[in-house]
Amino acid sequence: MKPSARSDLAGRLGRGLVRGLPLLWLGLFFLVPFAVTLKISFSSPATAQPPYLPVLDWQGGLEGWREFLEALDFENYQMLAADALYRDAALSSLGYAALATAILVLLGTPTAYAMSRASARWQPILVALVIVPFWTSFLIRVYAWIAILKPEGLLNAALIKLGLIGAPLPILDSPFGVLIGLTYAYLPFMVLPLYAVMSRLDPALTEAAADLGAARVRTFFTVTLPLSLPGLAAGALLCFIPMVGEFIIPDLLGGSDTLMLGRVLWSEFFSNRDWPLASAVAVLLLILVVGPVVLFREAELRREEAAEGRAGEGGR
Amino acid sequence: MPDSAPPTASAPLLRLERVIKHFGAHRAVDAVSLDLAGGEFFCLLGPSGCGKSTLLRLVAGFEAPDSGTIRLGEADLTALPPHRRPVNMMFQSYALFPHMSVAANLAYGLKGLGLNRAQSAERVTDLLRLVRLEGFEGRRPGTLSGGQRQRVALARALARQPRLLLLDEPLGALDRALREETQAELRAIQRRLGTSFVVVTHDAEEAMALADRIGVMEGGRLVQVGPPRELYERPASRFVAGLLGDVNLIAGRLGPTEPGGVRSVETALGTLCASGAGEAGASVVVAIRPERMVIGGVSAGGLTGKLSEATFLGDRVRYRVAMADGTSLRASAALPGAGPAPSVGEAVTVTVPADAARVLPA
Numbered sequence: 258m259k260p261s262a263r264s265d266l267a268g269r270l271g272r273g274l275v276r277g278l279p280l281l282w283l284g285l286f287f288l289v290p291f292a293v294t295l296k297i298s299f300s301s302p303a304t305a306q307p308p309y310l311p312v313l314d315w316q317g318g319l320e321g322w323r324e325f326l327e328a329l330d331f332e333n334y335q336m337l338a339a340d341a342l343y344r345d346a347a348l349s350s351l352g353y354a355a356l357a358t359a360i361l362v363l364l365g366t367p368t369a370y371a372m373s374r375a376s377a378r379w380q381p382i383l384v385a386l387v388i389v390p391f392w393t394s395f396l397i398r399v400y401a402w403i404a405i406l407k408p409e410g411l412l413n414a415a416l417i418k419l420g421l422i423g424a425p426l427p428i429l430d431s432p433f434g435v436l437i438g439l440t441y442a443y444l445p446f447m448v449l450p451l452y453a454v455m456s457r458l459d460p461a462l463t464e465a466a467a468d469l470g471a472a473r474v475r476t477f478f479t480v481t482l483p484l485s486l487p488g489l490a491a492g493a494l495l496c497f498i499p500m501v502g503e504f505i506i507p508d509l510l511g512g513s514d515t516l517m518l519g520r521v522l523w524s525e526f527f528s529n530r531d532w533p534l535a536s537a538v539a540v541l542l543l544i545l546v547v548g549p550v551v552l553f554r555e556a557e558l559r560r561e562e563a564a565e566g567r568a569g570e571g572g573r
Numbered sequence: 574m575p576d577s578a579p580p581t582a583s584a585p586l587l588r589l590e591r592v593i594k595h596f597g598a599h600r601a602v603d604a605v606s607l608d609l610a611g612g613e614f615f616c617l618l619g620p621s622g623c624g625k626s627t628l629l630r631l632v633a634g635f636e637a638p639d640s641g642t643i644r645l646g647e648a649d650l651t652a653l654p655p656h657r658r659p660v661n662m663m664f665q666s667y668a669l670f671p672h673m674s675v676a677a678n679l680a681y682g683l684k685g686l687g688l689n690r691a692q693s694a695e696r697v698t699d700l701l702r703l704v705r706l707e708g709f710e711g712r713r714p715g716t717l718s719g720g721q722r723q724r725v726a727l728a729r730a731l732a733r734q735p736r737l738l739l740l741d742e743p744l745g746a747l748d749r750a751l752r753e754e755t756q757a758e759l760r761a762i763q764r765r766l767g768t769s770f771v772v773v774t775h776d777a778e779e780a781m782a783l784a785d786r787i788g789v790m791e792g793g794r795l796v797q798v799g800p801p802r803e804l805y806e807r808p809a810s811r812f813v814a815g816l817l818g819d820v821n822l823i824a825g826r827l828g829p830t831e832p833g834g835v836r837s838v839e840t841a842l843g844t845l846c847a848s849g850a851g852e853a854g855a856s857v858v859v860a861i862r863p864e865r866m867v868i869g870g871v872s873a874g875g876l877t878g879k880l881s882e883a884t885f886l887g888d889r890v891r892y893r894v895a896m897a898d899g900t901s902l903r904a905s906a907a908l909p910g911a912g913p914a915p916s917v918g919e920a921v922t923v924t925v926p927a928d929a930a931r932v933l934p935a
Contacts, residue, residue: 467634
């Protein structure tokens with residue numbers, strides 16, 4: 258059966274390729290750069306090109322490797338631990354990201370819900386409206402917020418005209434400005450996964466709830482929201498993770514005293530040219546961001562196991 | 574039983590008056606009027622797209638009628654949202670809440686009824702016993718079989734003890750063997766509780782097995798309402814005749830009314846005697862159920878043809894007889910006893926008893 262054997266081989270090759278390509282991609286563009294970053298974070302800064310030591314001498318053989326490994330140390334991480342600046346920046350980044358995520362959940366959930374309840378004709382239009390901002394450069398859109406938020410900007414002018422305030426509010430260059438920017442920039446990432454889940458819920462489920470006497474609010478909190486939790490979790494992670502490391506928004510909308518890891522990383526890298534320390538900050542950022550994902554996955558697995566365990570008990 | 578009086582003697586439980594519903598330009602429900610008695614088991618029967626499900630959703634409140642009124646007892650439901658209507662619905666997809674246990678699904682509708690914790694728990698236990706699912710209270714719907722899910726859906730819809738229960742294709746997702754068993758169970762539960770059931774189905778056999786009365790829908794209209802036997806034996810139209818079972822339709826011209834109400838109909842096959850109304854000279858069809866045709870009997874007034882097919886079906890034989898004008902008639906009979914059975918290719922006589930032939934508008 259030669260032809261079938263050949264097609265079998267082709268099939269196996271095809272499947273291997275489909276599985277292998279993403280792994281190759283991940284390896285080339287995530288793992289290798291990360292390994293380089295990790296290595297630099299164990300190095301020491303130097304006034305050289307590249308600006309760190311040691312650099313592996315490929316001609317040195319085994320002896321060269323030994324020298325290279327001996328020159329690596331945890332000094333940068335000790336520095337991160339010792340200097341309160343980094344701890345404060347990390348905590349403040351997590352704080353901003355958590356607060357902005359909470360605001361996004363509160364804003365995104367009703368938005369996605371309204372979209373999913375809109376008529377079939379309106380839904381694609383509403384989705385398009387959520388996506389439309391991506392057609393414009395992110396940087397330009399954040400600059401536009403400067404024009405809105407600055408003391409003589411649109412928002413303050415409108416508030417003064419309405420007589421709500423007497424003098425311009427210092428929204429720009431404040432933590433409040435950063436939160437506005439984060440909320441604005443990440444809202445689509447919260448709304449879209451939520452909408453994807455909500456719009457796919459069987460409409461008969463909410464009808465059944467109404468049929469059993471539940472008014473809209475009870476239906477939402479007992480049926481729609483619990484069944485949308487996977488979308489909510491995906492949206493929250495999709496927002497929280499990049500917000501922890503966000504650089505442009507705190508840099509443009511936050512004051513000089515807005516402390517976030519992204520900014521610290523930038524200044525270590527570009528102002529101080531301390532690549533090793535900047536790399537250590539990058540690794541710290543990664544750990545901060547991967548932590549919640551791992552915790553989330555663990556909780557998810559535990560919940561699934563618990564559900565299966567319960568299912569097993571009642572069996573006949 | 575809250576209401577054991579015959580349907581006609583008591584005030585109707587549900588009354589629909591000229592209910593009309595459009596979807597765009599399509600008239601999904603067309604001026605439907607219907608009275609339903611307390612304790613009645615009613616089936617809405619029709620092909621898909623005939624408006625039977627829409628009618629059910631109008632009663633449940635998921636759709637609002639363009640005009641007409643829907644009353645339950647004394648109350649006008651027409652403007653009430655679904656969660657305020659004292660009717661419940663069992664959904665075709667069951668619509669069980671996948672994130673809740675069976676017990677939580679059953680208890681969902683009990684909130685707001687003024688039951689305390691113990692009463693609620695007792696009601697859930699009663700419901701589980703009613704549908705024979707004791708011990709399943711902790712299970713998630715996803716871990717149940719199709720038949721078990723169907724029973725949970727039924728129990729949940731009955732939790733609020735509605736006077737009227739709407740069931741949208743309640744047996745549609747079950748396989749054939751389970752369906753027959755469940756039909757009997759559904760009927761027994763309905764009798765025991767005395768709740769009025771309105772079942773939507775496209776399966777005529779199911780409708781006949783379940784219902785006290787059947788309402789046949791065609792193109793949004795309720796075209797005939799009556800007990801199953803009446804609909805089967807005296808259909809008002811070719812559509813109803815064909816929907817409820819296999820039928821031979823022979824076109825002809827109606828003769829004058831003869832003594833005893835028997836009408837003669839001139840057809841291409843010869844003169845047939847039939848019952849029914851109509852003006853003499855009108856174009857009509859004569860409808861005859863295959864099992865009412867008598868085959869092989871040599872009698873006066875029989876139609877002659879050639880047996881072209883005889884199919885053994887276990888409990889009966891189905892015949893196809895080719896007639897002289899090129900049409901063919903279908904007949905079915907219980908297995909022939911000792912006598913000689915007609916064989917294929919033989920000339921046979923087909924006799925149509927006058928009481929089996931029904932005159933219908935062409």
